[in-house]
Amino acid sequence: MAVSVTAALLIIGDEILTGRTKDKNIGYIAEYLTGIGIDLREVRVVPDVEEEIVAAVDALRNRYTYLFTTGGIGPTHDDITADCIAKAFGVGIDVDPRAVAVLRERYTPEELNEARLRMARIPDGASLIENPISKAPGFCIGNVFVMAGVPSIMQAMLDNIAPTLETGARMVIETIEAEGLAEGIYAEGLSQVAATHTSVSIGSYPSFSTSGFRNQIVVRGKDPEAVAQASAAVRDHLRRLKGDQAPL
Amino acid sequence: MAVSVTAALLIIGDEILTGRTKDKNIGYIAEYLTGIGIDLREVRVVPDVEEEIVAAVDALRNRYTYLFTTGGIGPTHDDITADCIAKAFGVGIDVDPRAVAVLRERYTPEELNEARLRMARIPDGASLIENPISKAPGFCIGNVFVMAGVPSIMQAMLDNIAPTLETGARMVIETIEAEGLAEGIYAEGLSQVAATHTSVSIGSYPSFSTSGFRNQIVVRGKDPEAVAQASAAVRDHLRRLKGDQAPL
Numbered sequence: 001m002a003v004s005v006t007a008a009l010l011i012i013g014d015e016i017l018t019g020r021t022k023d024k025n026i027g028y029i030a031e032y033l034t035g036i037g038i039d040l041r042e043v044r045v046v047p048d049v050e051e052e053i054v055a056a057v058d059a060l061r062n063r064y065t066y067l068f069t070t071g072g073i074g075p076t077h078d079d080i081t082a083d084c085i086a087k088a089f090g091v092g093i094d095v096d097p098r099a100v101a102v103l104r105e106r107y108t109p110e111e112l113n114e115a116r117l118r119m120a121r122i123p124d125g126a127s128l129i130e131n132p133i134s135k136a137p138g139f140c141i142g143n144v145f146v147m148a149g150v151p152s153i154m155q156a157m158l159d160n161i162a163p164t165l166e167t168g169a170r171m172v173i174e175t176i177e178a179e180g181l182a183e184g185i186y187a188e189g190l191s192q193v194a195a196t197h198t199s200v201s202i203g204s205y206p207s208f209s210t211s212g213f214r215n216q217i218v219v220r221g222k223d224p225e226a227v228a229q230a231s232a233a234v235r236d237h238l239r240r241l242k243g244d245q246a247p248l
Numbered sequence: 249m250a251v252s253v254t255a256a257l258l259i260i261g262d263e264i265l266t267g268r269t270k271d272k273n274i275g276y277i278a279e280y281l282t283g284i285g286i287d288l289r290e291v292r293v294v295p296d297v298e299e300e301i302v303a304a305v306d307a308l309r310n311r312y313t314y315l316f317t318t319g320g321i322g323p324t325h326d327d328i329t330a331d332c333i334a335k336a337f338g339v340g341i342d343v344d345p346r347a348v349a350v351l352r353e354r355y356t357p358e359e360l361n362e363a364r365l366r367m368a369r370i371p372d373g374a375s376l377i378e379n380p381i382s383k384a385p386g387f388c389i390g391n392v393f394v395m396a397g398v399p400s401i402m403q404a405m406l407d408n409i410a411p412t413l414e415t416g417a418r419m420v421i422e423t424i425e426a427e428g429l430a431e432g433i434y435a436e437g438l439s440q441v442a443a444t445h446t447s448v449s450i451g452s453y454p455s456f457s458t459s460g461f462r463n464q465i466v467v468r469g470k471d472p473e474a475v476a477q478a479s480a481a482v483r484d485h486l487r488r489l490k491g492d493q494a495p496l
Contacts, residue, residue: 011291013451014449014451014468015451015453015466016274016275016278016291017278017287017288017289017290017291018278018279018282018288018419018421018468019275019276019277019278019279019280019281019282019288020279020421020423020453020466021453022274022275023271023274023275026264026270026271026274026293027264027267027270027271028267029267030264030265030266030267031266031267031268032267033267034266034267035267039265040265040266040267041265041295042265042292042293042294042295042300043259043264043265043291043292043293044290044291044292044293045274045290045291045292046290047289047290048449048451052290074431074435074452074454075431075432075435076431076435076438076439076451076452077435077438077439077442077443077450078442078449078450078451078452107432111432113432113433113436114436115431115432115433115435115436115439116432116435118435119432133456134456134461150454150455150456151456152456153456171266173266173268175268183322183323183324183363184323184355184359184361184363184364184367185361185363187322187323187324187325187363187364187366188361188362188363190324190325191324191325191363194325194326195325201262201296201326202325202326203261203262203263203296203324203326204322204324204326205263205268205269206322206398207398208381208382208398208400208401213382218263218268220262220266
């Protein structure tokens with residue numbers, strides 16, 4: 001049995017819940033973690049409200065190997081993530097000399113005002129996550145990684161975090177085009193393939209455009225051999241449905 | 249005090265959590281609900297796993313005025329949303345004659361096979377949500393609205409649902425460009441504006457491109473007068489920072 005390393009993602013911010021900002025981080029992080037062998041199992045989006053953030057952090061950090069958060073670590077009054085994380089862990093929080101040193105690389109002493117020093121507030125016991133773009137660091141405490149919400153900064157932080165993460169077996173994914181076959185036509189046989197290949201998960205995904213539906217069947221699993229066998233069974237099933245007698 | 253109608257959104261599907269499919273529904277639904285006076289307070293993404301779906305449905309439907317779900321109502325074995333909803337509500341589920349009648353508008357009797365009849369499985373006591381695109385209906389039970397995951401179908405369903413929803417006062421939103429001012433420069437004064445205009449929420453949102461940061465300040469609230477006053481205070485603050493003595 002392959003080792004499973006799991007994760008949750010917590011997106012923090014009113015701007016996502018009002019639709020003002022269209023999230024670009026979920027899809028990026030999902031693909032990134034899948035690619036390095038970490039299973040993203042849950043995502044939550046919560047508003048800039050302390051008790052909501054603390055409750056979600058506690059629920060998710062206790063359930064999965066890792067929790068990643070994005071958003072709420074800037075200099076303005078609505079940036080409350082660091083304080084919420086400290087509260088969730090029951091530790092103190094203050095302006096951190098290591099973070100101040102990093103901010104000094106970007107700001108002159110006059111520029112480093114009280115608001116900007118908010119970005120140096122780091123919970124006790126946390127380690128910093130480097131931000132090569134705008135300097136203000138993220139941080140890691142326990143199994144929680146706190147990142148910026150701005151996608152380019154989050155992505156750079158994730159690159160810095162990735163080498164430190166425990167990872168499991170990578171998901172092997174095969175995508176099979178249904179090539180004109182409707183879901184309702186292949187569903188029953190696909191269900192039988194799924195029932196006899198229980199070590200993989202098989203999904204069927206329709207997408208719709210002006211030219212009609214396009215269906216893709218995706219076989220996922222940690223055992224490459226099992227994925228290959230299930231994928232072959234799916235292809236055989238589709239081939240039979242099409243009455244295609246071409247050589248295997 | 250304006251009436252507040254709240255909602256949560258539950259996105260169901262492994263394909264989102266693996267990054268295979270990039271979600272387009274969260275942003276759309278968030279903006280849509282905000283526009284009609286419903287406050288989206290929480291979003292969760294869960295995998296195609298019965299106990300996860302049931303637990304999330306129960307947590308969210310009991311907490312908010314409405315729960316909207318997307319995904320998992322197609323004809324294939326991984327489409328388990330309807331059964332999970334029935335389980336969450338503790339009601340039976342079976343092929344529903346009303347849903348079969350709708351599917352017959354699209355499928356001949358031979359085409360309407362067992363797999364496609366899965367799309368007619370509707371929990372007892374639910375009402376149907378029309379799907380003008382591919383016919384297979386969504387449904388509503390209690391305060392839960394179950395929609396397709398394909399964005400165009402979900403959007404059509406949402407249009408059909410909207411007139412039936414209780415709505416609260418619409419959010420009034422003003423967006424103010426910081427026009428070159430850094431967050432760290434205006435943060436302290438913005439915090440004071442926020443502290444003296446407590447009936448609105450004020451957010452500061454940086455975005456980053458090759459041409460640098462662009463900051464926007466967003467004032468949100470249900471009382472247009474309060475939003476106008478807070479926005480004026482924000483603009484005054486920015487103007488003072490810029491040393492701009494232009495007439496008010």
